[in-house]
Structure formats: C-alpha cells, structure tokens
Amino acid sequence: MSLVLAGVTVLLVDGPETALAADLLREQGAVPVNWGGHGTDGPEGIGLVRIPAGAAADRAAEALEWARRHGVPVDDRRGVPDHGAHGAHAVPGKPGAHGEDAGAEEPAGTTGEVILVGGGPGDPGLITVAGARALESADVILADHLGPVSLAEEAARRGAELIDVAKIPYSRQVSQDRINELMVDNARKGRTVVRLKGGDPFIFGRGFEEIEACTAAGIPVRVIPGVTSMTAAPAAAGLSLTHRGLNHDLTLVSGHVPPDSPKSLVNWDACAKMTGTLVLIMAVKNAGAIAATLIDRGRDAATPAVVVENASTPSQRVTTATLGTLGETVRSTGVRSPAVIVIGDAAGRTAHLC
C-alpha cells in the first residue's frame, strides 16, 4: 500500500537509485516511465515526477523546472534514502500486528486508539519525537500528501498499513466522512491508528472534526501537535515573522476562497488596516485578488511580500515581491501549492541561511 496512487504514471528522473525507485513504484501500483530530459512531452497522463535519492543536482533541477512548467506535482526524495525498501518486517514489541500477520483480525472486544499526529511541513526531521514514536507504534496510518510522507512510507515498509487519504487541491479528494469512517473502523478492530497530518492538526487541518468523529464513536483519541507551515515556512526561508520594534501583531489567514466570495469568513477590512505581519496559506490561486483587496482597502502596495513553496523540502523555493506585484509575480514565476505567503515589513528582512 502506498501514498503513490495506484495506476498513476510517474516520470522517474535517472540517478544511482533509479532502478530501486522503479521497483518500489511498481510495488506501489504506479507505472514508472523514464525521464527524457527537457524534450519530454507535455504532462498528458503524467501524475507525478519522482526524483529519487541520489539524483544528480542538474537532472533534478531540470525535472523540477519541467514539472513546474507543466503543473505536475513532484515527489523529491533527495536526502531521503530508500533504505530497507524491500520486504515487510515485524515491528519489535508489537507481535501479531505487523509483518506476516498484517491483515489478520485482532481479537474481538479490544478497542484500539486514534492518534492525530502533526507531521510538520515535510522535512522528516521536523516531526516531533512523540509524533515519530506514534508512527513506530502504528498498525494503520492514514496520511495526507503534505507532511513527512517518507516517514509514513518507511513505517509501511516495516509492516504498517498505509492508506492514502490526501485531499489534493482541485484534484482527487477523499471525503472527510470516509476518513472518519476509516479511523473509527480500524480502531474498532483493536488497531492503533495514526492519522498523520501536515503541519499541525488544528491549523486548517480539520483535526477537531476528526476528534469529534472518534469521541462520538467511543474511540479513545489523542493529539500530538505539529510544527505548522505557518511558522516553519518563513523560518526555513530565514524570515522572522516578528521583529522587535517592527510589528506587534501576526495574523494567519486562509486564502482558499477569494475575498469577494460569499463563502469568505475573513474580515479583509481589518486585515488591510493591520500594520503587522499577515500570513496566507492555501492562497496561491487567489494571491492576486487578495493583494488587490488589501491595497484597495488601505494597505500600502509597497509592503514586502515573500512566497515560500515546498518549505523544508529539497524543492523549497523563495520568491520575493511587494503587495503590488504579488499577483503578477505568483503568475509569472509559476508558484504552485503548497506555499505560504508572508506580507508585511517583516517580510522585507530575509536572512541568508547556509
């Protein structure tokens, strides 16, 4: 079982671990095809670009650029070796739940538990120690595509069942009801269920709804907080959201609906009047409309803006603009989700990190 969707055609960049990566992809039900460089045709039929561990920097850069141009998501594994890739192993201390016995029914009458784990922004090193331990103890992992996907896949190679419940923007969506059902049904079979989420479960993560579904079904549930992309993305880009003497407020806004939508719950007038830092998530598509609204309602067009894509992963990219140029910059540079946008004077001071 894999996060890579069964039947998806995956463009595989060449490198020392390409053959291993191709085998893994086939095991996961995907169809790997070899990357042919810049001359590769358009994205028809291609669902993912995979950059295996050890891929040469120039090949990876070419592939990233190709993927960006064609709007195809990238699974960049540089720095995440596919060690221990073949074969499922029993997890010490959990007899009967993994390995050869995986899939066997647990004794009736025992109830498992659900653990909501905030996985952080993507770098496997940015999950908490408690979160990593929970993954080690999991019989079943329900995972999103954001967050430390490689850790979930490692747990699957050790024998945990991995279920892909990603909600991909403007693409395939697993309904929240189905996710709730999977958590409850698996816990009722006595399993330890880890619901692995990107960032923190309670920041635009529907974590509370999942807790309610568990408690309504009488399933024990706990939460392990995660490092939210709201703070991790700016930090990874060397950007401090607050500066002494510069700002005393910090606001997080979801930009998944445009400001003029009747569905918007954001007080855009208030946002425009604030002088501190504004952080937008899920705002790539509506960045231009949001910037125009903020300027229209009083925020200075010269206010610095910084966009951080794929924060904490090898494909992280940082793009600078002003509020006035944000929409055009996002468009012309081909910014893609996931991205965090920081607006405010604090965004004008980005440190050069090594």
Ligand SMILES: C[S@@+](CC[C@H](N)C(=O)[O-])C[C@H]1O[C@@H](n2cnc3c(N)ncnc32)[C@H](O)[C@@H]1O
């Ligand atoms: C559904 S929200 C989930 C937020 C998550 N619960 C958190 O605390 O980070 C998804 C949005 O988070 C942001 N995001 C998550 N991971 C990111 C990353 N590695 N780099 C940039 N933005 C990220 C993007 O704005 C993305 O559209």
